[in-house]
Amino acid sequence: MRILAIETSCDDTGISIIKTPQNKGDCFDVLSNIISSQIEVHKKYGGVYPMLAKREHQKNLLSVLVKTLKEAGMLKSQTPMTNDQSNTKSQTIKNILEREPELYKKIIPFLQKYEKPDIDLIAVTEGPGLEPCLWVGINFVKALSYFWNIPIVPVNHIESHILVNFLDLPARAGNKQVKFPVVCLVVSGGHTQLILMKRIGKYKILGETRDDAAGECFDKATKILGLGYPGGLIISPLASKFVGSPTSHNLPRPMINTKDYDFSFSGLKTAVLYHHRKQPLKTQKSKIYIQEMCSEIQQAVIDVLIKKTIKAV
Numbered sequence: 001m002r003i004l005a006i007e008t009s010c011d012d013t014g015i016s017i018i019k020t021p022q023n024k025g026d027c028f029d030v031l032s033n034i035i036s037s038q039i040e041v042h043k044k045y046g047g048v049y050p051m052l053a054k055r056e057h058q059k060n061l062l063s064v065l066v067k068t069l070k071e072a073g074m075l076k077s078q079t080p081m082t083n084d085q086s087n088t089k090s091q092t093i094k095n096i097l098e099r100e101p102e103l104y105k106k107i108i109p110f111l112q113k114y115e116k117p118d119i120d121l122i123a124v125t126e127g128p129g130l131e132p133c134l135w136v137g138i139n140f141v142k143a144l145s146y147f148w149n150i151p152i153v154p155v156n157h158i159e160s161h162i163l164v165n166f167l168d169l170p171a172r173a174g175n176k177q178v179k180f181p182v183v184c185l186v187v188s189g190g191h192t193q194l195i196l197m198k199r200i201g202k203y204k205i206l207g208e209t210r211d212d213a214a215g216e217c218f219d220k221a222t223k224i225l226g227l228g229y230p231g232g233l234i235i236s237p238l239a240s241k242f243v244g245s246p247t248s249h250n251l252p253r254p255m256i257n258t259k260d261y262d263f264s265f266s267g268l269k270t271a272v273l274y275h276h277r278k279q280p281l282k283t284q285k286s287k288i289y290i291q292e293m294c295s296e297i298q299q300a301v302i303d304v305l306i307k308k309t310i311k312a313v
Helices: 039-045 050-071 083-096 101-113 131-148 157-166 214-224 231-241 266-278 287-312
Strands: 002-007 013-019 029-036 121-127 152-156 182-188 191-199 202-208
Touching: 002 050, 002 131, 013 050, 029 050, 039 050, 050 101, 050 131, 083 101, 083 131, 101 131, 121 131, 131 152, 152 157, 157 182, 157 191, 182 214, 182 287, 191 214, 191 287, 202 287, 214 231, 214 266, 214 287, 231 287, 266 287
Parallel strands: 002 121, 121 152
Antiparallel strands: 002 013, 013 029, 182 191, 191 202
């Protein structure tokens, strides 16, 4: 079985094609995997601007799909459709993409030019995520599904973050089966959650962030420090360069000792802001200060995540 997968939950336009294994225990074959990043678009905002991200998805989806099909060897020209066939299907697709008129203008010539690929299912992220971005991907998939007559499989992308750890489990765990229940820690972009997984498909949220997620805290912290965006990609390498004794900056570990399993990283961001403002300009720009602050920010987040996860277990 070949699956076309489309992801637009935030700022990356991702499309891949995988081939499922014929025998149990075999690996998936990734026939193609193309991602169009929007990092440069959102840099000046220090975070993802939802309506701008939606516009970029509308711009990128078709070109990424073409590259994905081409990489998988599935982009093949077809005999032009008759006007009657084209007009009937075009009107339905126009209705589906009513809120994405620019995408509609691009998709019709594409569908008329290329034949239906050898795809059995189309998977699409249905949530959670930024609503404007999600709808672009969902409507795009609805149009493809209608024109190609291929079923759609909606996917929860947080569940995907959890299940991806099972893909190579036999090799890593000596073919031992996972014993449920398990506690899952998800730290991805705007999501920081502790989830009880009773079995595949059955979950219970034990705790989650009450304000900023860990990733959002990183983004805001690097903006305060004048380091740019995205925060995680900047903080991690700078933190690894810090050498010496544990930092003396003593940033807070928000909610680390509360009796629940929730998180809160807004206060950490605020502490970074106040600490930074108190430093002389020369200190603010020094490499040692930046590396030490990145190390402390990262460690503060890690300390909270670890303690809450162990408490949940």
